[in-house]
Amino acid sequence: MVGEKDLIAKIKKSLIAKAEKDPSWTLFLGKEQLSASDLLKRLDTDKSLRKMVIESSFALAIEMWNNEGRSNIEGNSGST
């Protein structure tokens, strides 16, 4: 089962890939401007940001799952 540590590791891996592919990638967070490497560091030090990222990732995964289910139901309902 994927735990929080695994999830953060995956997210960090994707940020590292992002930084390599697009060095100009930036997150604007209010008045703050974070590069991918800045964000990697923040995920270690900013507990509330880390918590938000973890919760949002799980919520998005569930939404994608629900959405996939809905799409399948809608797709099947038109096929008879």
Added chain:
Amino acid sequence: MKAILVRPRFDSATEHTFAFAEDILSQCRVAGIDVVELAEGNATKKRVEEELKKGTDLFIFYDHGSEDALIGQDEKPVIDLSNVAAISDKEVYTLACLSAKELGAAVWRQGGKFWGYTEVVGFTTDALDEFKQAFNCGFCYLFIDGLEHTAALDLAKETFDQLSLDLMSKGKIMAAIFMRQNKEKLVSYNQEGPGPDDGNGGGCLLGLLRTPVAIFRSLFSRRQ
């Protein structure tokens, strides 16, 4: 309908939101909304108050905010609790961090309508088109399509959801996360639907008591 659009541009974030607001300006013109633009050097408290005195139905503000203020070109408030009455009988549409929290609540308590965000807004450079669509869609639902606030908010949140799922499917994970987070913090305070969730259930009595306290606190904090 008359509108005022305020859009400062003084840092990297406002470079992007300035561009996001360009679409709002175009939509106003296409829809026949008589819009006065206060951009960059004109996005100051003095100019905003001058234009508000001439009368408007809709006040639009794009970019930096705080809990009790919308921040202009000089990085000082164009609207805060000291002059909130100037917009409190109007429709207010914002893309600004945090400002729904106190400023939006103050507008609502004085009978106005406020569209905005209760927390810090985030966006990423790999999904600027998607964030522009999200930030601007409420304007379209309200003032072009003519939906009621509650319906417009529901539809806007669906748009944010769909965009975040699209971003996930494109592998733009952080963009998807912040799109979803922005959705969670988007509110529309209006007189038909629920008001600010401040523990008083949106009731006006405690709100009326709180507004002078908030104004006093704002004045005191500026003197420090």
